Amino acid sequence: MLLVYLDLLSQPCRALHVLLTCTGIPHTVRTVALRKGEHRSAEFTKLNPMNKVPVVVDNNFILTESDAILKYLVTKYNAPEHWYPRQPERRARVDEYTAWHHSNTRPHAARVFILEVLLPTQTSAPVDEEQLNRALAQLDETLDKLESMFLRRQPFLCGDDVSVADLLAVCELMQPLGGDRDVLKDRPQLQRWRSRVQAAVGDSFDRAHAVLYALRDRRRARL
Numbered sequence: 001m002l003l004v005y006l007d008l009l010s011q012p013c014r015a016l017h018v019l020l021t022c023t024g025i026p027h028t029v030r031t032v033a034l035r036k037g038e039h040r041s042a043e044f045t046k047l048n049p050m051n052k053v054p055v056v057v058d059n060n061f062i063l064t065e066s067d068a069i070l071k072y073l074v075t076k077y078n079a080p081e082h083w084y085p086r087q088p089e090r091r092a093r094v095d096e097y098t099a100w101h102h103s104n105t106r107p108h109a110a111r112v113f114i115l116e117v118l119l120p121t122q123t124s125a126p127v128d129e130e131q132l133n134r135a136l137a138q139l140d141e142t143l144d145k146l147e148s149m150f151l152r153r154q155p156f157l158c159g160d161d162v163s164v165a166d167l168l169a170v171c172e173l174m175q176p177l178g179g180d181r182d183v184l185k186d187r188p189q190l191q192r193w194r195s196r197v198q199a200a201v202g203d204s205f206d207r208a209h210a211v212l213y214a215l216r217d218r219r220r221a222r223l
């Protein structure tokens with residue numbers, strides 16, 4: 001039995017959720033509510049001493065880190081090849097993006113959400129505009145690279161078809177939407193890519209993002 005510990009407000013958890021629903025890999029979700037601190041419980045700490053989601057438990061095999069989890073599940077459950085190709089060069093392209101992702105797309109998009117949504121909610125302090133502008137400028141550099149390097153000659157980040165790299169990236173870039181900010185608003189090339197990813201994964205995209213849309217809608221209702 002595959003148990004999946006996640007919170008859909010978390011970007012890497014959504015990438016995992018999309019993969020699971022899209023491929024139909026049988027699994028059971030165990031929600032770990034970050035806002036309630038459930039990731040710091042003794043029970044969860046035994047699974048992941050780093051107290052982070054997602055985690056999967058596949059029979060007795062415990063695995064953390066979304067990148068490793070996505071690649072493991074595609075391989076173990078024989079999901080369609082395009083998610084994580086077997087051919088060495090095509091696989092290396094996916095690994096190339098995912099290695100880059102964790103020090104670029106992820107921290108830069110997440111920082112915008114943290115400054116605009118998370119910190120003001122936790123502290124009731126206003127948004128620090130100076131820090132936010134710096135974060136947006138850093139994110140802009142990452143978006144430039146996504147366009148000029150990864151999407152230069154191909155429809156998806158790592159080739160002609162959707163892969164786990166696209167899932168990790170798109171879920172990060174959606175996160176600032178929780179603060180009603182579409183970071184791809186002025187980026188037609190990246191918007192087209194996002195639409196291609198959405199079309200490739202169907203309903204699973206909106207299902208994974210429902211919690212984020214609700215956060216955005218609550219914010220709109222307050223303003």
Ligand SMILES: N[C@@H](CCC(=O)N[C@@H](CS)C(=O)NCC(=O)O)C(=O)O
Nearest residue numbers: 010011012051052053054065066067
């Ligand atoms: N590198 C990890 C990052 C996981 C991560 O940072 N998860 C966040 C949610 S997006 C978390 O669990 N945060 C709780 C905390 O750090 O207290 C992965 O890709 O799985």
